[in-house]
Amino acid sequence: RRGNYATATATDITVFQDIIGHNHVLTDPSELEGNNIDWIKTVRGQSSILLKPKTTAEVSKILKYCNDQKLAICPQGGNTGLVGGSVPVFDEIILSTQRMNDFISVDPVAGCVAVCQAGCVLEALSQELNKHDIIVPLDLGAKGSCHIGGNISTNAGGLRLLRYGSLRGSVLGVEAVLADGTILDCLSTLRKDNTGYDIKQLMIGSEGTLGFVTAVSILCPQKPKSLNLAFLGVDTFEGLLHVLRKAKQDLGEILSAVEFLDSACMGLVKTHLNLTNPIGEHEFYMLIETSGSNTQHDEEKLSSFLDEIMTSQTVSDGTIATDLNKMQAIWGLRERQAEALLHEGYNFKYDVSLPTHVMYDMVLDTRRHLEGLCTSVVGYGHLGKCDGNLHLNVTCPQYNQTIASAVEPFVYEWTAKHKGSISAEHGLGFKKRNYISYSKSNESITMMKKIKKLFDPNGILNPYKTLPDT
Amino acid sequence: MARVLVGVKRVIDYAVKIRVKPDKSGVVTEGVKHSMNPFDEIAVEEAIRLKEKKLASEIVAVTCGPTQNQETLRTALAMGADRGIHVEIPADQCAKAGPLQISKIFAKLAEQEKADLIILGKQAIDGDNNQTAQMTAAVLDWAQGTFASELKLEGDELTVVREVDGGLETVKLKMPAVVSADLRLNEPRYATLPNIMKAKKKKVAKISPKDLGVEIASSIEVVEVTDPPQREAGIKVESTEELVSKLKESGLV
Numbered sequence: 212r213r214g215n216y217a218t219a220t221a222t223d224i225t226v227f228q229d230i231i232g233h234n235h236v237l238t239d240p241s242e243l244e245g246n247n248i249d250w251i252k253t254v255r256g257q258s259s260i261l262l263k264p265k266t267t268a269e270v271s272k273i274l275k276y277c278n279d280q281k282l283a284i285c286p287q288g289g290n291t292g293l294v295g296g297s298v299p300v301f302d303e304i305i306l307s308t309q310r311m312n313d314f315i316s317v318d319p320v321a322g323c324v325a326v327c328q329a330g331c332v333l334e335a336l337s338q339e340l341n342k343h344d345i346i347v348p349l350d351l352g353a354k355g356s357c358h359i360g361g362n363i364s365t366n367a368g369g370l371r372l373l374r375y376g377s378l379r380g381s382v383l384g385v386e387a388v389l390a391d392g393t394i395l396d397c398l399s400t401l402r403k404d405n406t407g408y409d410i411k412q413l414m415i416g417s418e419g420t421l422g423f424v425t426a427v428s429i430l431c432p433q434k435p436k437s438l439n440l441a442f443l444g445v446d447t448f449e450g451l452l453h454v455l456r457k458a459k460q461d462l463g464e465i466l467s468a469v470e471f472l473d474s475a476c477m478g479l480v481k482t483h484l485n486l487t488n489p490i491g492e493h494e495f496y497m498l499i500e501t502s503g504s505n506t507q508h509d510e511e512k513l514s515s516f517l518d519e520i521m522t523s524q525t526v527s528d529g530t531i532a533t534d535l536n537k538m539q540a541i542w543g544l545r546e547r548q549a550e551a552l553l554h555e556g557y558n559f560k561y562d563v564s565l566p567t568h569v570m571y572d573m574v575l576d577t578r579r580h581l582e583g584l585c586t587s588v589v590g591y592g593h594l595g596k597c598d599g600n601l602h603l604n605v606t607c608p609q610y611n612q613t614i615a616s617a618v619e620p621f622v623y624e625w626t627a628k629h630k631g632s633i634s635a636e637h638g639l640g641f642k643k644r645n646y647i648s649y650s651k652s653n654e655s656i657t658m659m660k661k662i663k664k665l666f667d668p669n670g671i672l673n674p675y676k677t678l679p680d681t
Numbered sequence: 682m683a684r685v686l687v688g689v690k691r692v693i694d695y696a697v698k699i700r701v702k703p704d705k706s707g708v709v710t711e712g713v714k715h716s717m718n719p720f721d722e723i724a725v726e727e728a729i730r731l732k733e734k735k736l737a738s739e740i741v742a743v744t745c746g747p748t749q750n751q752e753t754l755r756t757a758l759a760m761g762a763d764r765g766i767h768v769e770i771p772a773d774q775c776a777k778a779g780p781l782q783i784s785k786i787f788a789k790l791a792e793q794e795k796a797d798l799i800i801l802g803k804q805a806i807d808g809d810n811n812q813t814a815q816m817t818a819a820v821l822d823w824a825q826g827t828f829a830s831e832l833k834l835e836g837d838e839l840t841v842v843r844e845v846d847g848g849l850e851t852v853k854l855k856m857p858a859v860v861s862a863d864l865r866l867n868e869p870r871y872a873t874l875p876n877i878m879k880a881k882k883k884k885v886a887k888i889s890p891k892d893l894g895v896e897i898a899s900s901i902e903v904v905e906v907t908d909p910p911q912r913e914a915g916i917k918v919e920s921t922e923e924l925v926s927k928l929k930e931s932g933l934v
Contacts, residue, residue: 436712443874489871521874529874533756534716535696537871 213301214674216283219260223280227262230272235310237261246305249298250291250356251549251558253610254641256299258285263310267386267394267425273306274423274671275392283671286419288361289332291353293549293560296418296640297361300675306423308360315426317343324383324400326428329360345431348375352546360424366416368636370546373595374467374502378415381430385411387422390667400428413662418638419673421666435467435502437509440538441517443529444493448571450525451495455567455594457525458499461516465509468500470545472591473574479589480544483554489541490528497594498545548591548602555586555606559618563626564635567599573625574603580621581605584614600635623649638677645679682738683797683834683856685728687762688787689744690718691753692807705905707776717753720802722760723862726869727832728800729761736834739763741794745783747772751885758880759872765885766790770897779899780808782890784816789893791821796857798839803828803861814861824854830865 227236237243238260248255264270277284285303299305308330315326317340325340325347333354337347349362351369361367363385366378375381384399397411414422445451451471458466474494480486490496503509513531520526532538552558565573574590581588585607593600605618623633627649634643634650647656659678663670693699694714701708717725731737742757744750745768754765768786770778791799804811818825826832826841830849833840837856842849844863872880890897918924928934 438714441874442871490873517874518878521878526874530871531874531877533872534719535694535714536719539696 214283214670215281216303216671216674217281218302219282219304223276223282224260226276227260227273230276231262231264231269235263235265237263243305246287246290246307247298249293249295251293251553251560253557254295254298254300256285257302258299258305259302261305261307263307265310267388270306270311270388270423270425271392271394274388274390277304277671278391278669281669281671283674284423286364286423286673288330288358288364289353289356291357292361292365292640293562293637294634294640294642296365296638296673296676298641300641303674308358308425311360311425312358314339317345317431318400323431323433324428325431326384326398326400326426327359328426329358329363329424331359333357333359333362340431341434344434346434347429348381348432349378352549359427359429363415363427364417364419364424365638366636368593368600370468370470370593372593372636373469375432379412382411382415382427383430384428385414385424386426387411387414387424389422390669390672394425395422398426398428402430413666416638418640418677420663420677421672423672433504435504437501437503437506438538439501439509439513440532440541441499441513441529442489442532442541442544443497443499443520443526444490445495445497445526446493448495451497451594452567453525454497454499454520457520458516459596461519462499462501462512465501465503465512466499467502468498469594470498470592471594472496472545472548473571473589475587475589476548476551476591477544479551479555479587480547483551484543484547486540486544486547488544489530489537493528496544498541545591548589548604552589552604552606556608557606557610559605559607559614560637561603561605561622561633562600562635562637563603563622563631563633564595564598564600565626565629565631567594567597569629570599570601573601573622573629576625577603577605577618577622581614581617584617585611598631598635620646620649626650641676644675644677647679682736683731684739684741684795685731685737686741686743686787686791686794686796686799687721687724687728687757688783688799688801688813689721689725689742689753689757690802690805690807691715691744691746691750692718692805695719695806701906701908705907707903707906715749715752717756718802718805718807720804720806720862720864721757722802722869723864723866724800724802724860725757725760725762726867727829727860727862729870730867731798731832731834732761737798741766741790741796743768743787743790745770745778745786745890746775754885755880756872758883758885759877760870761876762883764883766794767885767887768893769887769889774897776903777899778890778897779901780810780812780816782895782897782899784813784820785895786890786893787813787817788820789895791817791857793893797837798834798856799823799859801859801861803863814859818859821857821859824856824858825860826852826854826858827861828863829860830863832860832866 283303285299311328311330313328386398578588592602694716740762742762801814828844831842839854
């Protein structure tokens with residue numbers, strides 16, 4: 212049900228035009244089409260106003276006005292979210308970071324802290340930082356469209372988490388505008404700073420419900436001089452876990468990513484995207500990436516690691532990408548899963564973290580549970596240092612209520628029973644907020660609601676998201 | 682059955698953004714990812730396919746360059762070449778060796794190894810010379826089939842489909858011959874792990890150009906290497922009238 216918010220009028224539009232200029236206030240429904248729907252086409256809103264500010268001051272003016280008028284706002288970055296967090300639910304005004312894409316600075320001395328506006332596209336930022344021989348400590352499939360501000364607001368995980376940790380560690384500072392227009396300047400470039408409460412942490416992962424992130428500073432690792440990628444075929448999940456353990460032991464500090472996909476996933480990218488499997492058919496495939504500062508050292512380590520898993524017969528088949536094109540082709544098999552899945556029709560997407568040893572049981576149990584109901588149940592994801600992050604996908608030709616009620620809360624109950632989290636990296640957004648109690652205690656949910664009230668008393672920032680209805 | 686010689690060159694990886702050295706003497710190669718020249722990879726693949734069809738008895742991969750070229754040889758061996766020859770040329774002298782010098786090396790090796798067929802990439806993506814295969818055939822006085830997009834070997838007769846400007850040309854060659862591989866000849870395989878492991882045990886002979894009696898100093902001197910001119914930013918016009926007047930101003934209409 213729509214909250215008790217005002218409905219935007221022609222007067223409001225004039226005010227917005229005065230703040231950011233006529234060209235940047237969009238009201239033509241056809242132009243708003245892409246902003247009203249998520250890219251996996253599962254949720255649609257009916258916003259009729261899209262605002263594209265350029266500066267923090269403009270954002271501040273807009274929010275102050277909206278707060279006074281009780282107009283609800285939906286913050287939006289690249290709109291690549293998977294839980295409906297970045298699209299309006301009713302007629303919320305969309306506040307986009309699209310034009311806030313200025314790269315601000317890299318500190319000249321240490322050369323490792325990058326500061327930029329929230330609307331920088333991850334890939335563009337990554338290319339800019341490459342010039343300074345550093346990288347963004349975050350990489351994910353949507354890099355070509357997602358905005359860094361959105362990444363931070365959702366605490367995106369991605370492919371490099373294993374090596375560089377979560378954004379909670381690498382984001383050093385955030386500048387955000389609160390609901391009443393207050394500019395919260397926490398844009399520190401310090402790694403060490405224990406002065407009081409760390410408010411910026413509340414902006415990380417709160418999905419724009421506590422503030423609108425306008426700028427960020429990020430601690431960036433050196434660009435590795437040497438990159439290697441192995442692609443392995445494994446026939447059991449136990450075997451895969453053995454390889455993971457061995458990789459952690461033998462590759463140690465140069466290990467930068469361990470990903471996996473099952474045979475059904477391989478089938479999808481082959482059928483729908485025409486990709487080639489470079490090795491033979493197996494139950495599971497693993498990508499193991501190393502990055503370091505010395506090619507010879509890394510190759511030696513990788514080679515002895517591969518030697519051992521081959522002689523122990525855990526792995527019988529695999530390849531090493533010898534050039535960058537091959538690396539990209541292999542990464543494509545993993546990174547383009549979400550794209551391939553869309554060709555199957557409607558996707559029920561789950562993103563759970565679980566102890567690695569039970570991780571794939573969830574796919575098997577879900578498959579059994581839904582037998583005969585859906586097109587396919589597939590699993591892929593990130594293998595971590597402790598827990599694993601499974602992307603479980605259930606596909607069917609179009610949205611289907613029978614499947615929906617068979618799969619939910621089944622997957623959430625399964626996750627809770629195995630002490631996992633129902634959202635490892637995608638957030639709760641609109642679609643999963645009412646399931647928060649599977650992963651969080653009542654006390655902490657109550658505390659979250661108090662924090663929301665404190666930051667946004669009128670509840671204008673991204674309503675109907677993150678927190679449950681009741 | 683034929684003995685096949687394939688040439689494999691180590692070049693800056695195709696996907697790397699090339700940077701010119703500040704003194705314009707060449708491009709920056711230090712700390713830059715190198716891989717096998719993509720056309721050479723196609724040449725290796727074609728040789729392996731001949732062997733798999735039992736038309737080739739042995740594949741010898743040859744590389745000319747500094748110590749690091751061993752990696753490139755290992756890649757060829759992991760794909761399926763039987764043994765390697767590393768003609769060692771120190772890095773500082775490598776730039777001096779042009780297609781003529783390299784073709785003389787290939788010619789000598791072909792004689793020494795009693796090769797029947799030499800398959801080379803049609804060009805290397807660093808120098809873009811597109812000369813080594815032709816020159817090698819000339820030095821040896823062998824038949825040549827360049828820009829091959831299809832290759833068939835029957836007895837000592839080689840049918841080569843060539844990619845030429847107007848379309849495809851089919852030629853028949855008598856072996857021994859030199860073939861240069863074009864992009865569409867095949868899609869090179871990924872080396873499998875077991876083969877990567879086996880490749881480590883394959884034989885690689887190391888020799889110097891001097892051993893072959895080849896002088897590598899070229900008479901060609903590179904005067905300067907520069908970046909292509911930067912594209913200038915365009916302008917936006919408000920109306921068709923303005924567009925026409927701007928076009929007239931710049932003498933385009």
